[in-house]
Amino acid sequence: MSEETQSTAQSARPTVAVLLPCYNEEVTIGKVVRDFREALPDAIVYVYDNNSTDRTAQIARDAGAVVRREPRQGKGNVIQAMFAQIDADVYVMADGDDTYPADAAPALVAKVVEGYDMVIGDRLSSTYFEENKRPFHNFGNRLVRDSINGLFGAKVHDIMTGYRAFSFNFVKTYPILSTGFEVETEMTIHTLDKNVRWCELPVQYRDRPEGSTSKLDTVGDGVRVLSTIFRLIREYKPLPFFGILGLIVGLVGFGFALSVCIEFWETGFVPRLPTLVGGLLLVVVGLLLVVAGIILDVLAKKDRKQFVVQRNAFEYLRRHSGR
Structure with a gap:
């Protein structure tokens, strides 16, 4: 050689x-x-x-x-x-x-x-x-x-x-x-x-x-x-994280609100108004968590795209620098 x-x-x-x-x-x-x-x-x-x-x-x-x-x-x-x-x-x-x-x-x-x-x-x-x-x-x-x-x-x-x-x-x-x-x-x-x-x-x-x-x-x-x-x-993984959390919170709120609605259907009265309001608020919070998860998931996907672009640029610079 x-x-x-x-x-x-x-x-x-x-x-x-x-x-x-x-x-x-x-x-x-x-x-x-x-x-x-x-x-x-x-x-x-x-x-x-x-x-x-x-x-x-x-x-x-x-x-x-x-x-x-x-x-x-x-x-x-x-x-x-x-x-x-x-x-x-x-x-x-x-x-x-x-x-x-x-x-x-x-x-x-x-x-x-x-x-x-x-x-x-x-x-x-x-x-x-x-x-x-x-x-x-x-x-x-x-x-x-x-x-x-x-x-x-x-x-x-x-x-x-x-x-x-x-x-x-x-x-x-x-x-x-x-x-x-x-x-x-x-x-x-x-x-x-x-x-x-x-x-x-x-x-x-x-x-x-x-x-x-x-x-x-x-x-x-x-x-x-x-x-x-x-x-x-x-x-x-923000969508599964916030989506599951929002679903749990929303279902709990829906359960509280539903129990009050059943009582109203049977009696014509709303004896537990605070429970109804609290249940509806939990449903709203659950929906907000799901929406937050969707928005953050879009941002996470954008971050993955940026990582690929930056990585490709780094590889290009590395090759042309002779490393």
Whole structure:
């Protein structure tokens, strides 16, 4: 192979960045960095230290990672900083707790190179339920998965996995709003709503090794995830959200008003005038909620169209800038 051909092949090779958000992971981070450097020898491994009080940053640096610090606490804040500050053709995101196998990373990268914008490392189809010792986490994963799949008509097996690969376009056009562990759920809903190209690959999951402590708060983080789903459904699916709410309120009001109308039909009197007025007001509120849902649904569809236009413009600029 000539030097010119070798140079062309190297320039065509995609650049890969491994993103590891970390908070107090000194027990495992060294092994995780070494594993990813072995699995992806040409990749740069970035460790973002999120105010750790142990030796996470130093151990990661000694293992060969590029270490940066993100002072805003929360995984969503860290990922937001990573996406803004790092440029690469392919991004692989994992956790620093050694629960995800680094040897699956090349397959995730290959799918992005193939044309997918987000590749999900699916834990739930492999060993998650056997390895994970926290039953409420298992229940929460199923609940979130079934709720989102039902609403969007999708078949995503693992909504909340932290092991994913992304394209450059996805990273630079995805607006991260969540600050904590609910960010993965937000990513998935954004992907489904905007019809972004995605796929799943089953990956083996292993529980944290002895001495490594989970930062998850089962109840607190569960409430935050559910509140995020509630907020995103309101934003992305306003017609079903406000339509169902309006229908419920309207039916309750209609029931109150109907009971007074039946009494009037039988007796010729209206003994519960406040009930009649209250029922009619509830019917009006229900109708207003339905109308609000229709208006917001039109705006949501307009937002999807704008996203496609902006994404196409971004892709055009990226190609012509030589990236």
